[in-house]
Amino acid sequence: MRPTKTELAAYLDDLDSGAADPREGLPxxxxxxxxxxxPMINVDxxxxDALGRVLVAWRSDEFGEGWHIPGGIIRWRESFAARLAAVGRLELHAEVAPDPDPCRVSQLLESGRGHFIxxxxxxxxxxxxxxxxxxxxxxxxxPGQLLWSSGVPAALYPAHEIYRDLFVA
Known part of the structure; x- marks a missing residue:
């Protein structure tokens, strides 16, 4: 049986009062x-490298598996710069210097994971x-292994088909 709007509101209030900081991620x-x-907004x-190879990471989850361009979903009140730095630190184990603006903006309506920008x-x-x-x-x-890819990886993560053209030098 579906909860009433009042019950749902009470549940959400209860969840909000005891929830962890959304800047740390959601339950x-x-x-x-x-x-x-x-829609989720993420940075990739x-x-x-100097040879033109693209850095990719291995991912295996309920939405597929394959090599993907590292990235992450922006958290509540997190800046683009902060998420880019966090992805560099958490996925690449390195510090990165991103360009000030994105080089591409894509919308994935049918990524299998949801609606992503x-x-x-x-x-x-x-x-x-x-x-x-x-x-x-x-x-x-x-999982999480990194690779310098000189072409389109044979196993490209399904949602990253949108980036296929980036692997051609």
């Missing part, structure tokens, strides 16, 4: 609901990526 059930009902980091930023590495975080080749598919 998974709340996040899954929001994914189904609200396009990092190229993706802001792609060209970034340079300020610090090197730790050697143990880099895969020797595309067969090293440990």
């Amino acid at each position: 998974d059930p709340v996040f899954q609901f929001v994914l189904k009902t609200t 980091l396009l990092v190229r 993706s802001l792609l930023y060209c970034c340079e590495l300020r610090t090197p990526i730790p050697t143990d975080a880099l895969a020797a080749d595309a067969s090293d598919t440990r």
Whole structure:
């Protein structure tokens, strides 16, 4: 049986009063609901090396698996710059220097995960990526493993098909 509007409002008030800081992320059930009902805004980091290769990370989740351009969903009251820095730190284990504006804005209506507005930023590495975080080749598919890709990865994460053209030098 569906809750009444009053019951739902009371539940949400209760959740809000005891919820963790939304800047730290949402509890998974709340996040899954929001994914189904609200567009998400995320930043993706396009990092190229001197050879023109693109830095990708391995991802495997309920929406698919494959190599993807690292990125993250912007948290409540978080700036683009703060999320870009957090992705650099958390996914690349490095500091990044992003361009001031996105080089591409994409809207994914049917990503499988939900409705996303993706802001792609060209970034340079300020610090090197730790050697143990880099895969020797595309067969090293440990979660979060990083790879310098010289072409379109054979296993490209489904939602990142929108970036296929970026892998062609």
